[in-house]
Amino acid sequence: MTTTVEKTFNIFDILIGTKGEEDFGKKPVIIQGMTGSYGSTHTRLMKAYGTNIPAGVTPGKGGQIFEDIPIYNTMSEAVGATGAQISGIFVPAPFFLKAAVEAIDSGIKLLVAIPEHIPIRDAIKVLEYARRKDARMIGPNTPGVIVPEVMKVGIMPAQPFKAGTTVVFSRSGTLMYDVSYNLTSKGYGQRLCLGIGGDPINGTNLIEAFDLVRDRDDVESIVVVGEIGGDAEEQLAQYIISTNFTKPVIAYIAGRAAPKEKRMGHAGAIVYGNYGSAESKVTNYAKANVPVAKRPAEVPELLAKKLRM
């Protein structure tokens, strides 16, 4: 059984703070790898969306300015100057381990690990280090996290998302956009959309993600976008049953028609025997009374039905 998270971690406090705070909705976010092509494109887009980005880090480029944002050589300088607790990591995979450890050492409490192709051992090392230092990682290989109409740390486009009371957790990036777009177009806005990541190791797994919202009054329902590979959905179903999770949950699972023992684009999307298969996930969700949509467009229909019940 997966260990559940310390209840003290409040992602909404970290991401947007509490009403009345001077910097409510404007919590500082540092972008590591800001001057790279990916980092720079998305720094502009995040800023345009409303994210407060007072500093960037690129070793060797300290002193430069990008889009009015000062660049620092090290995380400790950037954190020292801004007091940020959030870092968006946009460095290439081979530099991820070093960048993440540096961020944690500088006092960062929430790492949003965007890059794909992170070696498994590096992800485990960062995860273990983060636990020791009371920090949390989202990802790697995640589109990031968005509080619609407030801020985002990640690479998701703005259009699919709208403020509301549904939460979307997704193991896939584009499907998070597609499903959120479907929800939005049927009137179900989102309070939070968070990419779990497409890798075998997730800094924040589905159960921990559920813990983040289970006691929140501003969250009415949850949509989980899963895919083949691993047993995250099976564990989640068990969690929903054993902890008596009462908020309505709708699921979608991609990869029903995928062949076995083939990696389907994501490092984590691979079925061995029955382990990781869509059938196993659907069966377990059924036990937890979680309806599974056949296609992204069916998600809002199932949600509407569930909310009427």
Add this chain to the structure above:
Amino acid sequence: MRLLEYQGKELFDEFGIRVPRSHLAHTVQEAREGGNKLGYPLVIKSQLTVGGRGKAGAILKCKNEVELEPKFNELLHKEVKGELPRGILLEEMADIKRELYVSLFLNRSKRCYSLISSAEGGIDIESAGSKVMVDVPIDGLTSQQAEETANKLGLDGETVISFVDFTTKLSKIVNEKEAELAEINPVAILQDGSFMALDAKVIIDDNAMFRHPELKKYEHISELEKQAEVSGFSLVELDGNIAIIGNGAGLVMSTLDMVSDAGGRAGAFLDFGGRATTETIYDALKVISKIKKVEAILVNLFGGIVRTNLVAQAILDAYNNNLMNVPVFARISGADSEKAREMLQGSKAKLYNTVEEAIQSAVSTLKNSRGSA
């Protein structure tokens, strides 16, 4: 990357884990040489990247040279789950007292490595009666953990020492070569109490390959996969005739499911990742054009950053340069879709508002062309 058995055993040998004397053969001539070198009886095993070869009859015993040639030829041409062997491994028969199961694997739900072992070898581990599992620290299995596991398995005396030696070496391989899995089923305990790996299933973390140039020689990807990899695409070839292209693994998988639900059969899965430029789409179409069985291409793009007209341009370029001639059915949610629609008018490509419509159209077009042929 899943290593073939003989490749895994090369790694084992390098790290001091004992393996049977063996000889890799691709031809009958090489097999005869191997037989002469190893002596009889021996066992011959298809080298495959898929599991279940024992059940499929791709492991055979040969009592003598007379038996070797026909059995070798049989294996050479035997497909297992659609895969032909990449060589046949000839091995000496070990003098086995008993068998164990040992596997060190990435435990995804616990987010660490775990060692699972059983006192019954050569079985399906799912159904094994007595299993011992222990979580392995990131720096490797400790001798104490290995010893405790051996005791729980009911081993005694010399075999405990052999078990500790065997499993700590296995852990060293997993750490140093960055494997996701090192499974040995079965491990033989020989008459003299020493351990021998009779099989090897090793999967290396693809994302760590940049740190392991020494493992490059084990890569066995097709020209097409290589081309896809260079462009940063994920490609999986499938059995059908509809190629599916999209931005994001989940989205392409989802499209694959819907194609299958609509009665279509996918011939390729191609995820070209985050960037939808004219060049990336063109390169993706180029890769797909090399797959001869593809009769239609389904494009599913989602994301606000996608410029629809750029995608349309890439499709037109592909037709104009005679890269391909098959119809394209596209759902592209993004800016400038009206313009893209105009651009594609008169070509074999068509834009649809929803992916469901694009799929319906692709599947029925293929069905009709089949009917009129």
